[in-house]
Amino acid sequence: MKHLRKLTLAAVCMIGVGFFAFRPDERFFEIARNLDIYATLFKELNRYYVDEINPNRLTKMSIESMLKNLDPYTNFYAEDEIEDYRTMTTGQYTGIGAIITTNKGKNIIYSILEGSPAEKAGLHIGDEIVKIDGVDLTTRKDANPDKLMKGQANSTVKLAVRRVGSPSLLEMNVTREFVKTGNVPYYGMLTDEVGYIDLKDFNQTAAREVKTALVELKGKGMKKLVLDVRENPGGLLDQAVLICNLFIPKDAEVVSNRGKVTEWNKTYTAPMAPVDTEIPLVVLVNGRSASASEIVSGVIQDYDRGVLIGQRTYGKGLVQTTRDLSYNTKLKVTVAKYYIPSGRCIQAIDYSHRNDDGSVGKIPDSLKVAFKTRNGRTVYDGGGVEPDVPTELVSRTSIVNSLNSKGLFFDYALKYRADHPTVKPAKEFELSDTDYQGFVNWLKDKEYDYTTQVEKDLSELEASAKKEKYFDAVQEQFKALKTKLTHSKDTDLAMFKKDIKQVLEREIVSHVYLQKGEREFVFRTDPEVKAALDLFKDMPRYDKILKGTK
Structure with a gap:
């Protein structure tokens, strides 16, 4: 089987492809037959197509098209992309x-x-x-x-x-x-006793960076910890295991892989003595917390080791490995699903069963199975990791989205910095009403527009009324309502001043003080951080959540 896998990959890459003799098995024969068809087709294209073709580009396109029908995480890396691949895995x-x-x-x-x-x-x-x-x-x-x-x-x-x-x-x-590129762009103290670690990636030094931050914060008097894995797309599995190990005992099960190649199936346990198994812990998650970050948050939840706050995670329960191909190319291929200590797999999308149009759907609730945490709390598979304390996803207003998409926050931050050689520290920075009016004046000759959700809903209602022949009877009411609800930029700039000002302040701070400054600024209004601090002020509630008696 190992020989077949190497042979197939080499053939797909069009390196020395011909007709190969396999065992008289139908599946092997179909593979060989189709590879031979592909090789013949490619030769004929190269010989007779009206224009010169680029074999590297055409082959890469065909490989990518083939892999597109599997899952988004099975990828081919051409030789000129290997440096980008190394950057991704090593940072x-x-x-x-x-x-x-x-x-x-x-x-x-x-x-x-x-x-x-x-x-x-x-x-x-x-x-x-x-x-x-x-x-x-x-x-x-x-x-x-x-x-x-x-x-x-x-x-x-x-x-x-x-x-x-x-x-x-x-x-x-x-x-x-x-x-x-650091995995931990920021860590520090939120209060005299609450520490914060922002974990944004899982490359080769992630666990070391988290451990360094954890030990340093404990040395500063930290008694409680907020670990932030929001917006973390995941990365290396071994780093997720080691980060879990910081908070759970040595030899505790962390995650297991199960796939078609049974000899690759493995259960990973915590290999070392932990740093702290007692410190109260909150993990912040959202819809962009995926893969390795879901292993960490899921393990913390399964062992009732800490409380998860935020929104449901992405739901990527698939494991990839990298296979070396010919001519310094690589294949990153999904080989297994992972299962966390409760026994659940959090994979939310079923790539193995596609619809007729090629699309894939979420695993339906009827097929999800209940599992238990160590303390007997009920958790479910097939849909990411559900937080213990859900928070609302903050949505931006239409005018904020428009200003952002047009790059106007970015452009004004450049002007502001040029006009202000010194800017107050991130924790203190705030635009005055005069500063905000300066931004409003600057926008007057800028092009940006948007359609509000109310306007979209009204248009859909009008279309439905016309379709069902009711529109003529309510035409005047529709006209009056549209007049009242049609947005005005000047009105919205005043009505949503707080939201616009906050985004603009954050943009300016990030230009001047980079990642750390931006993080410190965001703490003021971050709903999940606020929820974590509120929970730490009410430790009986914290304990009840972990005991399943909230």
């Missing part, structure tokens, strides 16, 4: 630590990592990269700025930068370094 690359995005045809620095060469050199979020080592990005549209930024450690890259408020181009020499 490390050689460069300057700036993320560049294209905005209105310009290459703009969208994010800067703290402590990176970009920050040390004095680059700002919003700077336009005009030239990289003499390559003019305004004329060389084919140039890839990300690749030009990368290079050997300790080598220098020369940048020409256009900055808002600066009359001329700025010339900068930036020394490339090994850049590490």
Whole structure:
């Protein structure tokens, strides 16, 4: 079987494909037959198609199309993508630590990592990269700025930068370094006794970073902990196991894998002595907490080790492994489902049974099974991890979404920073009413519009009334209602001032104080953090939740 797997992958990649002799088994014969058809078709296309074809591009497209019919996590990495793959799994690359995005045809620095060469050199979020080592990005549209930024450690890259408020181009020499994208962008004390760790990824150093933060916060007098895995897409399984191990006893079961290749099935247990099995713990989760972050939150819940606060997690209970292919290419393939200590699998989408149109659906409630935590609380499989204390997902208003999608918060933050050389610390920063009016005035000649949910609902109601022949009878009422409910930008800028101001303040803070400053600013209004602090003030309620007697 191992031989067949290697042979099939090599054939799919069109490397030395021909007719292969397999055992006289129908399945093996079908595989060989279809691979031979594919190889023959590819040769004929290459020989007779009217235009020259690019074999690398065509093969990659065909592989990706094939994998698309499986699940979103089974992926092919071509040779020129291997560096990106390494960055994803290790969180490390050689460069300057700036993320560049294209905005209105310009290459703009969208994010800067703290402590990176970009920050040390004095680059700002919003700077336009005009030239990289003499390559003019305004004329060389084919140039890839990300690749030009990368290079050997300790080598220098020369940048020409256009900055808002600066009359001329700025010339900068930036020394490339090994850049590490941290798994824990922030940790600190929320109160005198409540600590906070923000866990955003699970690459090779995740457990070490969490342990370092945990030990340091305990040294500062931390008595209770908030672990935040919101927006965490997951990563390496072994790191999830080690992070769970920080809070549960050695040898406790963490997670087990079960798949078609039975020799790969394995149960993972906590391999080391924990750091703290008693500290009161809250884990923050949301709909973008997936995979490894669901293992951590699910294990904490299954052992009644802490309370989960937020929204239901994504529901990715699938395990991937990476297989090396020929010519330095790789296949990341789903090989198993994982099961946490209660016995449940939290996979929410059934990729094995597709609809006629190729779409997939959620696992219906009727097929979900109840399981028990250590204390006997009921939990369910097949739908992500349900929080113990659910909170409402904060939705943005239509005007906020429009201003954000048009990049107007980002653009005004650039102007604000250029006009204000010094900005108050993140924890204290707040725009005055005069500052806000300045933003409103700046928007007057900017293009942005939106349709509110009320307007959408009214349009649907009008369409239904016309379809069912009621519209003529209520036409005047509809007209009057539409007049009253049609949005006015000026009215909305005043009505939703609090929401708009908050988003704008956060944008400005993130430009000046980067990730840590943004996190400190958000604490003021974060509903899940507030719920965690409220729960820690009521420890009898905390205990009742874990005992299932809330």
